[in-house]
Amino acid sequence: MSTTTPEALAAPRRKHISVPMPQVPRKRRSPEEIAAESTFSESKRVLLAAPRGYCAGVDRAVIAVEKALEQYGAPVYVRKEIVHNRHVVDTLTEQGVIFVEEADEVPEGERLIFSAHGVSPAVKQTAADRGLETIDATCPLVTKVHREAARFAKNEYHILLIGHEGHEEIEGTHGQAPEDTTIVNGPWEVDQIQVPDPDRLIWLSQTTLSVDETMETVQKLRERFPNLQDPPSDDICYATSNRQTAIKKVAPESDLVIVVGSENSSNSVRLKEVAKDYGAKRAEQVDFANQIDESWFTDAATVGVTSGASVPDVLVQDVVRLLSEYGYGEPEEVVTAEEDIVFSLPKEIRKAMKDAGHDDVGRGGRKR
Numbered sequence: 001m002s003t004t005t006p007e008a009l010a011a012p013r014r015k016h017i018s019v020p021m022p023q024v025p026r027k028r029r030s031p032e033e034i035a036a037e038s039t040f041s042e043s044k045r046v047l048l049a050a051p052r053g054y055c056a057g058v059d060r061a062v063i064a065v066e067k068a069l070e071q072y073g074a075p076v077y078v079r080k081e082i083v084h085n086r087h088v089v090d091t092l093t094e095q096g097v098i099f100v101e102e103a104d105e106v107p108e109g110e111r112l113i114f115s116a117h118g119v120s121p122a123v124k125q126t127a128a129d130r131g132l133e134t135i136d137a138t139c140p141l142v143t144k145v146h147r148e149a150a151r152f153a154k155n156e157y158h159i160l161l162i163g164h165e166g167h168e169e170i171e172g173t174h175g176q177a178p179e180d181t182t183i184v185n186g187p188w189e190v191d192q193i194q195v196p197d198p199d200r201l202i203w204l205s206q207t208t209l210s211v212d213e214t215m216e217t218v219q220k221l222r223e224r225f226p227n228l229q230d231p232p233s234d235d236i237c238y239a240t241s242n243r244q245t246a247i248k249k250v251a252p253e254s255d256l257v258i259v260v261g262s263e264n265s266s267n268s269v270r271l272k273e274v275a276k277d278y279g280a281k282r283a284e285q286v287d288f289a290n291q292i293d294e295s296w297f298t299d300a301a302t303v304g305v306t307s308g309a310s311v312p313d314v315l316v317q318d319v320v321r322l323l324s325e326y327g328y329g330e331p332e333e334v335v336t337a338e339e340d341i342v343f344s345l346p347k348e349i350r351k352a353m354k355d356a357g358h359d360d361v362g363r364g365g366r367k368r
Contacts, residue, residue, distance in 0.1 A: 043302040048331040049246035049306035053313045055239030056341040057139030061116035064137040069319040071352040077106045078113045083310035084265035103127040117168035120175020135348045152361040153177030163206030190220040207237040208267040239309045244337045252279035254304035259285045260310030268308030289318035
């Protein structure tokens, strides 16, 4: 039951993350006009990559925010974007979520949720110093990397952290052992890296990277540092790997690949890159179907469609409907893996639900 009060609704709203509204649909050229300009005679096909869309960690984080609104009422504060998707952020904002850049923007004593990308110990300390009630929605797979970083630093290893500097996940992982970690953005930086002891090195990685690029970076690191050790398990998220594998199978048959996902979504950007690398004649990335330019269809007999791990499937279905309007047939699913992973909700949410008399409080994933 929501406990929203007039006072809570009237609470001062702090700075949001700036999320522009979807583009207003322009007047489209008709399917007949596009067909008249088409450069092919084959029947039009849609290849729908599977798996695609929401992963268990994203689903868990979004559900955690929704449940927090139900249990505590608005406003609920979230540091950064809960996941990197405009539609999700816009929807939650409308429901009473206030997105902030840092914990010190949240009024003292309020409730703050940490995003799926994770945070450093310093951020947690700032929240504690302000007396904030926190809910940690960090993806468990990111938490695993955090624990690895802390453990290897304690054992006097220097960590080479492969990932994109400035990304929230990298900031959180680097913050576990900042004095013992060097960020490596890609293979082009390997020659410039300086380390305290080349015999006490281990690499870790951002969970949403391209598998191929990560291994290229690791190979170059190992050429320079032969005693570099591997992490105890693969850091690349199962969902990131699965989505890349699926698009690798779709891309060679596709004249056009459409990736649904926001520009600040690392795994969505990687899907577009992988599609190009594996044979798609063209690859485009959009947040919403109304951003698709129908002129892309003039030389695309086969269109591949996928979406990043933070994208609800309703946005993909909007793309499929638009393709149908332009003469493309029923989508053919290209399945390369089945996913059934579900993570428990954050313990703070589980306790609140149990205290409110809910029986089923452990479920943290759902099919979208």
